[in-house]
Amino acid sequence: xxxxxxxxxxxxxxxxxxxxCRCPECGLTVYVHGTPLPASxxxxxxxxxxxxxxxxxxxxxxxxxxxxxxxxxxxxxRRPPKWLxxxxxxxxxxxxxxxxxxxxxxxGNYFYQPLVSIxxxxxxxxxVSRFLIASIYVAPPNTNYEPTVTVLVPCMNEEAVIRQxxxxxxxxxxxxxxxxxxxxxDGSSDNTLQEMLAAQTHHPNLVVVSFAKNRGLCNAWAVGVxxxxxxxxxxxxxxxxxxxxxxxxxxxxxxxxxxxxxSGHCDVENAQTNLLTRMQDxxxxxxxxxxxxxxxxxxxxxxxxxxxxxxxxxxxLHVLDEWLNATVMGEHGNYGDDRSLTNLILRDYKILxxxxxxxxxxxxxxxxxxxxxxxRWNRSYLREIVKVGRWxxxxxxxxxxxxxxxxxxxxxxPVVITSALVIAPIMALxxxxxNLASAYIMGVLAITMVWTLHFWERTGRRYWWTxxxxxxxxxxFFSWQIYWALLTLRGKKWGTxx
Numbered sequence: 001x002x003x004x005x006x007x008x009x010x011x012x013x014x015x016x017x018x019x020x021c022r023c024p025e026c027g028l029t030v031y032v033h034g035t036p037l038p039a040s041x042x043x044x045x046x047x048x049x050x051x052x053x054x055x056x057x058x059x060x061x062x063x064x065x066x067x068x069x070x071x072x073x074x075x076x077x078r079r080p081p082k083w084l085x086x087x088x089x090x091x092x093x094x095x096x097x098x099x100x101x102x103x104x105x106x107x108g109n110y111f112y113q114p115l116v117s118i119x120x121x122x123x124x125x126x127x128v129s130r131f132l133i134a135s136i137y138v139a140p141p142n143t144n145y146e147p148t149v150t151v152l153v154p155c156m157n158e159e160a161v162i163r164q165x166x167x168x169x170x171x172x173x174x175x176x177x178x179x180x181x182x183x184x185x186d187g188s189s190d191n192t193l194q195e196m197l198a199a200q201t202h203h204p205n206l207v208v209v210s211f212a213k214n215r216g217l218c219n220a221w222a223v224g225v226x227x228x229x230x231x232x233x234x235x236x237x238x239x240x241x242x243x244x245x246x247x248x249x250x251x252x253x254x255x256x257x258x259x260x261x262x263s264g265h266c267d268v269e270n271a272q273t274n275l276l277t278r279m280q281d282x283x284x285x286x287x288x289x290x291x292x293x294x295x296x297x298x299x300x301x302x303x304x305x306x307x308x309x310x311x312x313x314x315x316x317l318h319v320l321d322e323w324l325n326a327t328v329m330g331e332h333g334n335y336g337d338d339r340s341l342t343n344l345i346l347r348d349y350k351i352l353x354x355x356x357x358x359x360x361x362x363x364x365x366x367x368x369x370x371x372x373x374x375x376r377w378n379r380s381y382l383r384e385i386v387k388v389g390r391w392x393x394x395x396x397x398x399x400x401x402x403x404x405x406x407x408x409x410x411x412x413x414p415v416v417i418t419s420a421l422v423i424a425p426i427m428a429l430x431x432x433x434x435n436l437a438s439a440y441i442m443g444v445l446a447i448t449m450v451w452t453l454h455f456w457e458r459t460g461r462r463y464w465w466t467x468x469x470x471x472x473x474x475x476x477f478f479s480w481q482i483y484w485a486l487l488t489l490r491g492k493k494w495g496t497x498x
Contacts, residue, residue, distance in 0.1 A: 034204020058198030140253030150228030154220030155238030260349025299350030
């Protein structure tokens with residue numbers, strides 16, 4: 001339990017005492033009040049230069065009240081009437097049957113287009129298996145476990161949202177005496193730091209860290225891990241808003257000492273903005289409720305997303321040096337990769353997912369941002385497939401088979417798409433025979449229909465059809481981005497920030 005002064009004692013004052021601890025060598029400053037001062041610089045271990053200053057109480061901010069937040073949480077999963085749910089499920093099953101039929105009908109194509117046919121069969125089995133395994137997923141049971149927690153919020157140039165993110169964390173209902181928040185400003189050029197410091201005057205258990213220059217997301221996470229005093233670390237993006245009770249839900253799986261990390265569930269906060277954000281919301285649901293749920297059954301969730309996930313702090317400290325000093329092609333290249341940190345812990349511990357710990361995050365609203373984000377995620381994937389492939393065989397057989405299938409599928413998929421939609425029609429036209437393109441397209445449409453209708457049936461959100469936009473954009477452009485990611489593996493940018 002943390003020893004903290006009560007927030008009310010600070011609210012009663014017009015000024016608060018902020019203590020600043022600087023390390024000129026590392027170019028960082030730690031701002032604290034109401035929590036113990038750091039003994040030394042978390043990076044170089046040198047003594048910190050300390051000063052203190054009385055600062056005015058920051059302005060209060062308005063954000064949705066708890067009742068409104070709970071109401072919105074309920075609206076996110078307002079399922080359709082039973083008759084409509086039954087109709088949706090029926091259509092999804094029919095489309096799945098169509099996909100199986102098309103595979104059987106095109107069995108002859110295995111002889112003259114084996115790559116496309118075999119790939120389509122394996123991809124279909126993979127997706128169907130995800131649904132079947134996810135259907136037996138059960139969230140970690142509630143045991144009222146409330147250990148000490150440090151919530152880490154790294155950010156750069158997020159003055160518009162960082163204050164609301166902080167306030168939502170403190171309003172989430174986790175016991176204040178067990179909660180600490182560490183916000184890291186990674187060399188922002190706007191008023192992000194000022195917004196953090198204004199929030200700190202209202203919350204004595206908020207620690208603010210400022211880097212004089214941008215050091216990258218990896219170092220922002222590392223300083224929070226080293227300064228944090230909680231038994232568990234919860235990583236929250238600067239534009240992620242957690243719902244009441246979500247921190248408690250996120251902690252429940254850690255009762256099992258073999259669990260090293262747990263992913264929460266994120267929906268898209270700005271889903272109603274445009275077609276792109278709606279499309280991402282549909283895709284997010286599938287990646288969490290189907291993909292992560294299926295992986296969680298065997299304790300092998302392959303990526304704890306930085307937007308809302310928790311780690312056992314001892315596990316992070318054990319691999320921190322290895323993670324910080326990761327190299328790509330002989331060059332230091334870790335840019336704060338959540339997937340690589342997850343997999344370092346997954347080697348020796350279970351990684352779970354809980355669909356009861358809810359949050360929303362702001363997704364890219366323009367295609368330029370989205371393209372950069374996907375390029376970063378593809379680099380992350382490529383950097384990890386070989387590393388993880390060396391030891392994944394020691395995990396559950398189902399998890400191992402799934403991983404080794406995913407190792408090569410995205411890499412050859414652009415070739416398969418070209419073979420099915422370009423080469424096969426030309427061969428059919430010149431040499432005669434069946435056209436593989438129609439069977440391939442029908443299979444893709446059927447699988448897309450299944451997971452998009454599943455989204456509608458589970459959430460009641462009527463823009464399920466935007467999942468087809470995702471599929472089309474992926475086939476036409478984003479599947480090819482894997483090769484660009486291969487050429488730019490050394491990239492270290494934050495992803496959506498240029």
